[in-house]
Amino acid sequence: xxxxxxxxxxxxxxxxxxxxxxxxxxxxxxxxxxxxxxxxxxxxxxxxxxxxxxxxxxxxxxxxxxxxxxxxxxxxxxxxxxxxxxxxxxxxxxxxxxxxxxxxxxxxxxxxxxxx
Amino acid sequence: xxxxxxxxxxxxxxxxxxxxxxxxxxxxxxxxxxxxxxxxxxxxxxxxxxxxxxxxxxxxxxxxxxxxxxxxxxxxxxxxxxxxxxxxxxxxxxxxxxxxxxxxxxxxxxxxxxxx
DNA sequence: ATTGTCGGTCATATTTTTCTGACTTATTGT
DNA sequence: ACAATAAGTCAGAAAAATATGACCGACAAT
Numbered sequence: 395x396x397x398x399x400x401x402x403x404x405x406x407x408x409x410x411x412x413x414x415x416x417x418x419x420x421x422x423x424x425x426x427x428x429x430x431x432x433x434x435x436x437x438x439x440x441x442x443x444x445x446x447x448x449x450x451x452x453x454x455x456x457x458x459x460x461x462x463x464x465x466x467x468x469x470x471x472x473x474x475x476x477x478x479x480x481x482x483x484x485x486x487x488x489x490x491x492x493x494x495x496x497x498x499x500x501x502x503x504x505x506x507x508x509x510x
Numbered sequence: 511x512x513x514x515x516x517x518x519x520x521x522x523x524x525x526x527x528x529x530x531x532x533x534x535x536x537x538x539x540x541x542x543x544x545x546x547x548x549x550x551x552x553x554x555x556x557x558x559x560x561x562x563x564x565x566x567x568x569x570x571x572x573x574x575x576x577x578x579x580x581x582x583x584x585x586x587x588x589x590x591x592x593x594x595x596x597x598x599x600x601x602x603x604x605x606x607x608x609x610x611x612x613x614x615x616x617x618x619x620x621x622x623x624x625x626x
Numbered sequence: 627a628t629t630g631t632c633g634g635t636c637a638t639a640t641t642t643t644t645c646t647g648a649c650t651t652a653t654t655g656t
Numbered sequence: 657a658c659a660a661t662a663a664g665t666c667a668g669a670a671a672a673a674t675a676t677g678a679c680c681g682a683c684a685a686t
Contacts, residue, residue, distance in 0.1 A: 407538045409611025417533030419674065422523050437633055448675055453634065463618050475683065477633065484617055487610070494607050495525025501600055502579055535644065553663055564645055569664065591653060593663065 415462050416488070420447050420455045425464075425481070429489065434468070434478035464488065531578050532604070536563050536571045541580075541597070545605065550584070550594035580604065 407413075415421060427443045428435055435443075440452055456479065459465045464485035468478045523529075531537060543559045544551055551559075556568055572595065575581045580601035584594045 407542055407608065407612070408615055409608045410538055412611045412614050413533060413538065417529060422526060422529065426523060438631085449634065450636090450676080451674055454674085463621065475632090484614055487614055487617075491607050491610050492523070492525050494603070494610075495528045496523075498528050498600055498603055499524055501603075505579065554661085565664065566646080566666090567644055570644085590662085 412462060412464075412488075415458050415464065416491070418455055418458055420444060420451055421459060422492070423447070424452070424455055424459065425485070425488070425492070428465070428479070428481050434480045436476055436478060440479070459485070528578060528580075528604075531574050531580065532607075534571055534574055536560060536567055537575060538608070539563070540568070540571055540575065541601070541604070541608070544581070544595065544597050550596050552592055552594060556595070575601070 423444050424440060427440060431443075437452070437456075440456075441447060441449065444452070456465065456467070460467050462484075463482055465479050466482050468480075470476050470478055539560050540556060543556060547559075553568070553572075556572075557563060557565065560568070572581065572583070576583050578600075579598055582596045582598050584596070586592050586594055
């Protein structure tokens with residue numbers, strides 16, 4: 395089995411591993427969809443919710459997120475057997491990161507406006 | 511077929527631009543070196559401080575960081591004419607992000623240990 | 627028994643990012 | 657004058673990330 399959940403840490407920074415996960419394509423999008431969805435979501439729903447995405451990349455992204463405990467995967471052995479994903483407590487913690495990042499982009503935009 | 515789960519597609523992430531900068535190779539390393547250096551640093555010093563890096567990639571990284579106001583570039587017209595790079599106020603703000611990210615990785619490591 | 631859906635995997639292609647090595651311009655030291 | 661250093665740029669090569677399309681196993685419905 396090929397291990398696609400290992401990304402090389404080039405800078406020896408403690409936060410680098412999570413940063414690499416966050417910067418994987420579709421991960422912020424998955425995060426956002428899950429956050430606003432507010433309930434467990436299924437693979438096919440994510441696929442539909444993220445136009446332009448594809449199974450393979452979503453699969454890689456979800457495995458990465460899961461292996462870093464940012465989301466939880468649950469096999470629901472019920473009526474229609476299916477699989478649910480949701481944001482973990484650790485993942486919820488990341489909302490602060492997104493918040494800070496968007497604050498920075500707001501600061502930068504204000505500076506651009508002031509410069510004109 | 512019954513699509514009762516309404517998923518709002520907020521694909522436009524406000525923090526994405528900065529996230530892309532942060533996830534550029536060598537950017538976290540540059541950040542780290544600058545942070546611990548505590549004084550303006552020069553291109554050639556960064557190159558030495560980041561083994562495995564190269565001029566081209568550092569140049570790209572620095573331009574990205576500068577264009578997003580994370581660092582400041584200054585041409586020093588003195589004795590030996592040279593160029594200095596500094597973390598900006600905005601850049602300093604990012605330290606919180608790294609802090610949060612490293613906290614998450616600490617949480618994950620503790621979970622791994624607990625699982626053994 | 628066949629068809630269809632869900633949640634994927636696999637091999638391969640394409641795209642994007644990063645690296646290498648040659649070259650440049652300006653200044654400084656001998 | 658000549659070589660050396662600093663701070664890069666440029667084109668092309670190599671590596672890494674992402675996408676495509678075929679396929680698969682479990683289950684459900686016709």
